[in-house]
Amino acid sequence: MAFPVDLRRCQALGLAGTAFLALGGETAGALPVRELLSPTSGRGALGLVGVYFGVVLLTAAWALLGKVIRGPEPPTPRALLLVLAVWAAPLLLAPPLFSRDVYSYLAQGAMVDAHMDVHLHGPARLGGPLADEVAPMWRHTATPYGPVFLALASGLSALTDGRIPAGLIGMRLIALLGVALMAVALPRLARHSGADPAVALWLGALNPLVLLHLVAGAHNDAMMLGLLGVGLVLARGRWYLVGVVLVTLAALVKAPAALGLVAVVAIRGRTGWFRTAAGTLAVAVGTTAAATALTGTGYGWIAAALRTPVSAQNWSPTTVLGRATATLLHDLGSDLAPLALPAWRAAGLLLTLAVVLHIWLRLRPGPVYALGLSLAAVAALGPAIRPWYALWGLFLIAAAAQNVTTQRRVAAASGVLALAVLPSGNPADTEQFVLAVCGGVLAVVVLWQAELASRAPALERTA
Secondary structure: OOOOOOHHHHHHHHHHHHHHHHHHHHHHOOOOHHHOOOOOOHHHHHHHHHHHHHHHHHHHHHHHHHHHHOOOOOOOHHHHHHHHHHHHHHHOOOOOOOOOHHHHHHHHHHHHHOOOOOOOOOHHHOOHHHHHHOOHHHOOOOOOOOHHHHHHHHHHHHHHOOOHHHHHHHHHHHHHHHHHHHHHHHHHHHHHHOOOHHHHHHHHOOOHHHHHHHHOOOOOHHHHHHHHHHHHHHHOOOOHHHHHHHHHHHHOOOHHHHHHHHHHHHHHOOOOHHHHHHHHHHHHHHHHHHHHHHHOOOOHHHHHHHHHHHOOOOOOHHHHHHHHHHHHHHHOOOOOHHHHHHHHHHHHHHHHHHHHHHHHHHHOOOHHHHHHHHHHHHHHHOOOOOHHHHHHHHHHHHHHOOOHHHHHHHHHHHHHHOOOOOOOOOOOOHHHHHHHHHHHHHHHHHHHHHHHHHHHHHHHHHO
16 A cells, blocks of 8 residues: 555554454354354345455555554554554454354363363263354364363353353453463563564564454464463563463463473573473473363363364365375275375374474574474464464564564465455355455455545645
8 A cells, every 4th residue: 555654544444444344243253053144145245245344454454554663653562552452342242253163162161060071072962052053063073172271161151151142252351361461472572582572563463363363253272372472471581480381371271382392491491401391391291280180171182182183174285185185096996095184194294293393403593483483384284274273373473583574474374364264164155255255355445545545635736
């Protein structure tokens, strides 16, 4: 965009974007099943157009904010936090967007509260209205989440007595707490890594993916990343042991955060790394044992975390290759067809391990940057991938990357991923795809007209 930009203009444009997201989500979001509208109905179609109109406005506001941050008078981190709060405000009471996972969280919390083993059984075992809200593909799937998140979900279930509207608000508040922790950690991690705190906040907290999936979608990745970020900050100072505890708690929300313990050792282990590694491991094991004992959910989450991502419903590059290979072998009459998918997934895991070792042993960037690259590799090469998984690595890359080219590539990828999922969380058919494109194109036309209108006074003055 060529028209002049300032912080207030970006703030207003982003607010308009999230307002359209919230309004469109009222008819096109991941609504409770009794409120679902047909995507082909008038209200459903209008809501889908509105959501994508809002996504493009929000993404444009974020891109323009990036120009302001790199301008002659960049905003302070405090001013950027205010922008984040303003942009997030319309989403607080909006229905879930882009995923139905939050209903799974509520069902799993209710199962823990009812003393059911969530690591062996899916929400179908719970039954009732809450289980009906879970996406069909996950109703019979055990949870891969750790005891810390399950304790939060169970406590929320007891507090709300299984009422869905109250549970949705509670899960969003938990996600907002995670985003707040991310925003607190980012500037501090950036300063320690020699990066610009304002750019780190822009790329890692104001990113459209954070608002779309962590706030609007209420994903538990927010709490994982928030605990991980604050833990890494504390690990640098005299609160090292508290930092290890927080990083471990992040891994007890979702397992990938366990890689943060490697970063803690790298941060503290410039001298006496063996002693540091032993101490870190001891604190992590003790924290895991204590959290598991307090929550009473057992250690089944470890096996579930390894098993659930390779379920048949998940998609990833290795899954696509595996299914394509299986189809080819089947057509050729080979008995090896059933082995193709497991083989490709195993290859993906081995490649992930090789990439992570290469990052830490050969490239050897700073610990935070190395952790970000490693988590990005886990998300991209693992057996399951979702747009919000990109935030695992993006959050830490935003905090540590100093190269402008890297930042721009991450920003471009974020913009593309922001458009990747329907607000209902379901796969798109042709008609829905056309409606989504119409919403995005309409937003582009509005932005273009705004640019022309802003140029007119300048042209008149020079005439």
